[in-house]
Amino acid sequence: MKNTTRILIALFFVLISFGAEAQDSKFHSAYLYQFGRIMNWPALEDEFVIAVWGDSDIIPLVEKVASIKKVKEKTIVVRKVTNINQLSGSNIVFVPADGVSALGKITATIRNQGVLVVSEKKGTTRNGAGISFIKVNGKMLFELHKANIAAGGLKSTLALERIAHKVY
Amino acid sequence: MNLHTEKLRSLLCFFGFSLTFLTFSHHATAQVDDISLEELLEMDIEKMVELQSSGRGEVGSFGYRLGDNDSRFNIHGYTTNEFISAQNGVSTFDNHYYNLFVGSSIGDKIFAEIQLEYEHGGEEIQARYAQLDYKVNDALIIRTGKFLVPINVFNEYLYPEYINKAISRPFMNRNITPTAWAEVGVQLRGSFAMGEQTRGFYSAYVVNGLEGEEGGDIRSMRNNHRDKNSDNKAFGGKFGIKNGGLELGTGVYTGKYTADGELGLTIFSVDAGYVNSGLTLRAEYNMANMQTTARDIVRTGASATASYIIKDKVEPILRYDFMNWDDETDPTKDKNRIYAGINYLISNTMNLKFGYEFITNEGAEIDDNVLAFQLALGF
Numbered sequence: 001m002k003n004t005t006r007i008l009i010a011l012f013f014v015l016i017s018f019g020a021e022a023q024d025s026k027f028h029s030a031y032l033y034q035f036g037r038i039m040n041w042p043a044l045e046d047e048f049v050i051a052v053w054g055d056s057d058i059i060p061l062v063e064k065v066a067s068i069k070k071v072k073e074k075t076i077v078v079r080k081v082t083n084i085n086q087l088s089g090s091n092i093v094f095v096p097a098d099g100v101s102a103l104g105k106i107t108a109t110i111r112n113q114g115v116l117v118v119s120e121k122k123g124t125t126r127n128g129a130g131i132s133f134i135k136v137n138g139k140m141l142f143e144l145h146k147a148n149i150a151a152g153g154l155k156s157t158l159a160l161e162r163i164a165h166k167v168y
Numbered sequence: 169m170n171l172h173t174e175k176l177r178s179l180l181c182f183f184g185f186s187l188t189f190l191t192f193s194h195h196a197t198a199q200v201d202d203i204s205l206e207e208l209l210e211m212d213i214e215k216m217v218e219l220q221s222s223g224r225g226e227v228g229s230f231g232y233r234l235g236d237n238d239s240r241f242n243i244h245g246y247t248t249n250e251f252i253s254a255q256n257g258v259s260t261f262d263n264h265y266y267n268l269f270v271g272s273s274i275g276d277k278i279f280a281e282i283q284l285e286y287e288h289g290g291e292e293i294q295a296r297y298a299q300l301d302y303k304v305n306d307a308l309i310i311r312t313g314k315f316l317v318p319i320n321v322f323n324e325y326l327y328p329e330y331i332n333k334a335i336s337r338p339f340m341n342r343n344i345t346p347t348a349w350a351e352v353g354v355q356l357r358g359s360f361a362m363g364e365q366t367r368g369f370y371s372a373y374v375v376n377g378l379e380g381e382e383g384g385d386i387r388s389m390r391n392n393h394r395d396k397n398s399d400n401k402a403f404g405g406k407f408g409i410k411n412g413g414l415e416l417g418t419g420v421y422t423g424k425y426t427a428d429g430e431l432g433l434t435i436f437s438v439d440a441g442y443v444n445s446g447l448t449l450r451a452e453y454n455m456a457n458m459q460t461t462a463r464d465i466v467r468t469g470a471s472a473t474a475s476y477i478i479k480d481k482v483e484p485i486l487r488y489d490f491m492n493w494d495d496e497t498d499p500t501k502d503k504n505r506i507y508a509g510i511n512y513l514i515s516n517t518m519n520l521k522f523g524y525e526f527i528t529n530e531g532a533e534i535d536d537n538v539l540a541f542q543l544a545l546g547f
Contacts, residue, residue: 030208030216038213061205069209137233139220163213 022057027140028120028133029061032092035116035131036071038159041091042114048074051081051090053099053106062094084109095129097121103128112153118142125168130154134165141165244269246517246546248329255535263289264542265329267296277303294391297350307358311373314352314393318371318406319419320437320452323347330546333448333475333483334507335523336538339491340469344454345437346387351375351402352394366411377402377423382431383460386467389425398429413443431459446477465494475511483511485523502530517546 032050048071052059059080066076071091081087084102087109095103097120107117107128119129125145130152133142144164149156161167208216245268253259264287271281283296299313316324320341326332327347341347353375362368379397380389395401402423409416418438425433439452451472458465471489478484490504509523525538 026205026208027216027220030205030211031213033209034213034216064205065209068206137226137228139217141217159213163217 024140025058025061028058029065032062032094033065033069036092038157039116040155040157044072044074047077049077049079049090051079051087051093053081053095053102056096090115092116092118095119100124110152114153116152116154136165239272239274241272244547246328246330248544251541253539255537296348307360309357311355311357314350315355317349317351319345319421320439321417323349329544330517333473333485334487334509335521335540335542338471338489339503340454343387343491344456344467344469345435346390349390366409368409370407372405374401374403378425378433379427380425382426383465386456397427400424400429415441433458448475467494468492481513483513485509500529500532504528519544
């Protein structure tokens with residue numbers, strides 16, 4: 001009986017945490033759309049490309065966003081990328097938490113190409129991301145690094161800076 | 169009831185509780201879970217942020233929730249410890265000040281700061297100033313709250329002991345412009361260029377103002393935080409210029425000081441300073457014209473200070489100051505003083521001072537010279 005109780009308690013916490021992560025991914029994907037909508041982009045190609053680094057639960061959600069919305073009247077295309085050679089042509093690169101070790105080479109590759117690097121893990125604007133997500137008091141917010149955005153060949157907008165939790 | 173039944177009952181209670189808790193918490197999160205991705209995409213980004221928590225039933229309170237803002241918080245302070253031995257008094261150690269500056273800035277427009285004063289080992293505790301600034305631009309800053317009166321450079325910029333060259337304050341800076349002197353009201357202030365090397369600065373304010381007894385000690389008229397007796401407000405301003413190490417300024421304050429709002433008090437100050445390499449020269453003149461039913465009382469005072477820093481560490485200082493009380497009943501209140509001291513500069517905000525004051529009382533031989541040591545730190 002003791003073992004059964006322990007298993008049930010463990011299952012309880014797993015269910016709770018799983019629900020929270022799904023909620024986070026929903027907000028991440030909605031934010032990616034908002035960043036695309038609010039940022040000023042250099043001349044866009046026929047499609048607005050959101051690249052996701054590696055396997056991530058966010059991919060089906062961003063694909064859902066792509067099926068509903070457009071950015072600057074361009075169709076959103078979602079690409080899963082696993083190496084830096086596949087980044088060419090991207091407008092936003094989303095780096096999940098387990099991919100942040102690649103941030104350095106990602107930011108070096110997209111330099112001055114008009115690409116916004118968004119990182120899931122908090123504090124990773126220190127590692128070159130233009131935007132990183134952060135959860136504060138239960139709210140999914142983001143931090144913005146102006147110099148990193150500029151290094152990607154973009155200029156951050158006042159609208160984003162006003163709503164950002166922190167601007168570096 | 170046997171042990172087996174009791175265990176079964178406990179287990180059923182546990183599952184019942186877990187199920188209730190799971191259902192409740194799922195319902196609570198489901199209120200945000202219920203928002204579909206499609207609905208999120210129709211919202212402004214600001215609305216998305218607002219949506220995520222109700223702001224109710226959560227941890228923390230106002231201070232914790234303010235942590236969501238882009239607020240750059242700072243806390244500093246200064247402490248002053250002394251040994252004072254007066255010829256006509258008892259000698260004493262004194263934990264004179266342990267004051268804290270607590271403040272924050274939001275962006276580059278909004279600044280809030282309070283000085284919490286713990287004086288004489290905590291016997292006297294108050295907010296020396298508590299102000300909020302909004303910066304429109306360099307030439308226009310709107311200050312509200314309780315703020316240091318911009319009457320002269322000593323009251324606004326020089327009085328803390330880790331800055332002041334001498335251990336004591338000039339007589340006039342205690343009893344004419346009663347440093348540290350703060351009033352509650354509204355102030356406009358700012359600075360502007362006047363040529364390549366010169367900068368002008370100004371302040372203009374309206375405040376509740378000093379309030380006290382007819383003909384009384386101006387120092388005791390402070391802390392009129394809320395007008396209760398009279399609608400009258402006091403007005404004032406300061407203008408100054410700074411060119412390199414040279415600074416000149418003049419300030420004025422005027423208002424009714426008695427509770428019945430009948431008798432006026434005007435305070436005027438002019439100051440000059442020159443700082444170059446290790447040399448500091450400062451001079452100041454204050455005058456207060458105080459109406460009484462009998463006559464106008466005119467109190468005057470002045471000070472002149474010279475100091476020089478030797479090899480970044482040792483600073484001899486000499487100061488002369490006087491004050492005339494215009495008190496017909498007690499002319500010995502009028503004093504003049506020579507302060508001679510030497511400071512050891514431990515760091516740029518920490519100094520050890522030794523000073524001796526030769527005090528002369530008008531028309532009376534009173535032994536009230538003072539020997540003092542002071543250790544002051546700004547942190």
